[in-house]
Amino acid sequence: MAKLILLKNRELTLVNRSRKLLYDLSYISDGKEKPLIIFLHGFKGFKDWGNFDLMMNYFTQKNYAFIKMNFSHNGTTLDSPLEFNDLSGFGRNNFIIELEDIQAMIDHVFKGEIISENEWDQRKLILIGHSRGGAIAIIKGAEDVRVRAVVSLAGVADLKKFLNDRDIDLWKKGETVFIDNSRTGQKMPLYPQFLESYFENKSRLDVISAASKLKHLLIIHGSEDSTVPIDHAFKLKKQ
Numbered sequence: 001m002a003k004l005i006l007l008k009n010r011e012l013t014l015v016n017r018s019r020k021l022l023y024d025l026s027y028i029s030d031g032k033e034k035p036l037i038i039f040l041h042g043f044k045g046f047k048d049w050g051n052f053d054l055m056m057n058y059f060t061q062k063n064y065a066f067i068k069m070n071f072s073h074n075g076t077t078l079d080s081p082l083e084f085n086d087l088s089g090f091g092r093n094n095f096i097i098e099l100e101d102i103q104a105m106i107d108h109v110f111k112g113e114i115i116s117e118n119e120w121d122q123r124k125l126i127l128i129g130h131s132r133g134g135a136i137a138i139i140k141g142a143e144d145v146r147v148r149a150v151v152s153l154a155g156v157a158d159l160k161k162f163l164n165d166r167d168i169d170l171w172k173k174g175e176t177v178f179i180d181n182s183r184t185g186q187k188m189p190l191y192p193q194f195l196e197s198y199f200e201n202k203s204r205l206d207v208i209s210a211a212s213k214l215k216h217l218l219i220i221h222g223s224e225d226s227t228v229p230i231d232h233a234f235k236l237k238k239q
Contacts, residue, residue: 041068071097091189130153
């Protein structure tokens with residue numbers, strides 16, 4: 001008999017950095033193979049933000065398996081997944097760490113450590129990313145042949161969006177840049193390593209180039225988006 005499985009705030013250990021992240025898993029257990037979605041949140045985001053639970057519920061009812069995960073350095077903690085209580089961790093975050101996080105999740109999924117192998121179709125792994133998570137999903141989708149499709153929800157087409165001239169000058173001086181969080185009122189730090197990591201991996205972080213390698217890319221973007229302008233969607237479409 002089919003049964004709804006909903007697992008919240010499960011821990012995944014990332015051995016290479018001795019760090020953990022939280023994820024949610026939802027699917028209807030019926031012993032049948034079904035597509036699997038892994039959802040990635042954006043900058044200053046987390047897996048439980050906004051309508052992400054509604055999205056998970058929708059796809060579960062459409063008989064997808066659905067995982068939504070926190071990035072390991074998103075600023076939340078295992079004990080407080082809804083609050084940014086680890087600002088030091090946030091400051092140490094960068095694009096490569098986020099790519100490593102999703103790589104770890106994919107690896108564990110294919111090892112059968114997250115969901116039973118008879119409950120999902122290993123030929124149908126889909127990444128959905130929101131905002132900056134959209135860029136990470138596109139890059140990882142181009143890197144890993146196990147990913148069969150990518151969906152960009154208001155995705156960022158150029159990660160230089162997170163590198164303005166003033167911040168670059170501060171990072172080059174070895175200073176910390178502080179990002180305002182309008183929702184919480186916090187000033188969230190980003191340490192100089194953020195810039196260093198970007199330039200060390202600039203070619204890998206070319207979102208447009210990565211998008212051109214994808215066979216299946218769905219771009220969804222609101223025309224009135226004030227955070228990530230619609231131009232990003234057109235840049236991805238024209239690649």
